[in-house]
Amino acid sequence: MIQLQDIEKVYRTKTIETVALNRVNLLVERGEFVSIMGPSGCGKSTLLNIMGLLDEPTSGYVAIDGKPVKTHSDRQLAKLRNEKIGFVFQSYHLIHDLSVVDNVELPLLYRPVSAGERRKSALEALEKVGLSTRTKHFPSQLSGGQRQRVAIARALAGNPEIILADEPTGNLDSVMGNEIMDILLRLNQEEGTTIVMVTHDEHMALKTNRLIRFFDGQQVADSMVIEAQI
């Protein structure tokens, strides 16, 4: 579903050249729940940004559903992000001046759907994350866990095939973190959504199907979690 081949990402300034990703090869299959672990600054988020078409690799090949994206226009990339990918961020990235339901509707604003359909999809997504009673609230009126659930609902509203989650439990305590993880697991198991999650939490990572470890921009391990647990 997502294919990365010989991916390199180098950040250059006038004086320093920093290699964020070095010859990364990765294939994420449909329906997988992949966790990516590694120390801070090892390139996990950069990798997720490249997978989510938010950033371009310095070199290498990226394909979604077998189709290379290198020659895609800004419009085609935006369409792919909008229809195929849902994002969940560590710091939620909710718009504070919009209500919960308006935040969840956001990806649908960039599709040709009516206001009524948008509202219906947003409410369904909020139902899935157990927040149907908080639709008119504003983000500032919610707890961290609730905000992250809104962010997940927003990712789900567009019915994407892939969810890319960048440390979704990073700002939450263990109880709320587990709640979020349960939602993600349910999405993967019941709806077959492909999920790639960056995490620092080994406990969370072990709940996924596959664990990939990164160190200094390189992929150092890639194993099925059952094997890892054994």
Place this chain on the structure above:
Amino acid sequence: MIRHLFKLIWNRKKSNFLLISEIFFSFLVLFGVLSFALYNYHNYRQPLGFTHDNVWQVWINPNTDSTAQNLAVQEQLLQRVRSFPEVAHASLASSNTPFSFNTMNGDLTYEKGKEVETHNFEVQDEFKDVLGLQLSQGRWFGPQDNSSLHPAIVINQKLKGDLFGSEDPLGKKVSANDSTHYTVIGVVNHFRPASEYAAEEGAFFGRINLSKDNKYVWTGLLIKVKPGTGVAFEEKMVKEISAIAKGWSIEVTTLEKMRQSKAKMTLVPLVAMAVVCGFLVFNVALGLFGVLWYNINKRTSEIGLRRAMGATTRQIRTQFVGEVLVMATFGLLLGLLLAVQFPLLQVFQLSPAIYWQGIGTAAVLIFLLVALCALYPSQQASRIQPAVALHEE
């Protein structure tokens, strides 16, 4: 998307309050200045009703108290002026000649108390030829009016409408404040002597008949000279009439100079207002630009989020320009609440059409201004890399 923008701006109304207020005040100032400018432009396009080319104004003023002697001198002076081959026509007139700063007004009453305020011009028979007046009805003064029971008057089209409506005014009797009764003998198309920028007002011409009831020395003398007549003739004429009217003060100018001088009375304040307004609008534009720039920098992570959710660079650009236009709409709606009172209540007795045009033009200019100010910051916003933007909080 438009509903989304309205919701976003409404929810951010506190932080957008200053910007909306700036737009509100700018709209009102623009509306005021534009209405004034449009009013003057509208008047400027109306016919004056007379021609002022080659028309000279001679101000004559006796310095002695002897009325009988002065009247005799006045008649001699007039005859001499008319005898110059360079002079096509000449007419004595009351001091409120076209483009002068003098006015003579009073009320005229028709039948059962229909009273209209009007300007009164006392002129000789040749006045029509001096200024090239065009009649739409009836006739101009002539010797047949020497023996009329009620003095004859010629009115302008505006006074005809105000006093008689659709009724035929010819032969109708009207009375002035001093109980003098007049008979209307003719109607001129237009007569707008105050200024090119002034609206037409009701006016009537009374007849100066030097052979009958000659009581006054008329200080205005208008002469139509033949084309090509210049300063040399002016010197010659002044010299000769000064010899007749010894000790009188005599000043000669042209209606063209008087027109220019009168036009300045309107144009100078208009230009001053336009400069002040332009300066204000420029400051507002700078303020808008600064605030937008600041707002967009503050919303970098939102821009990243929207890109991640599927917005194209164009949609980001459109969104920020759209937000500013929505803010402008809020400001304009507030301004409109005040501005529409002017045409509805006909404030300053201006035509409502002038106000509506002022409102429309001011609104279009405000929208253009804010869109221009929003373009560059929005362009910059759309160029922000989503991965970079998402890391900014």
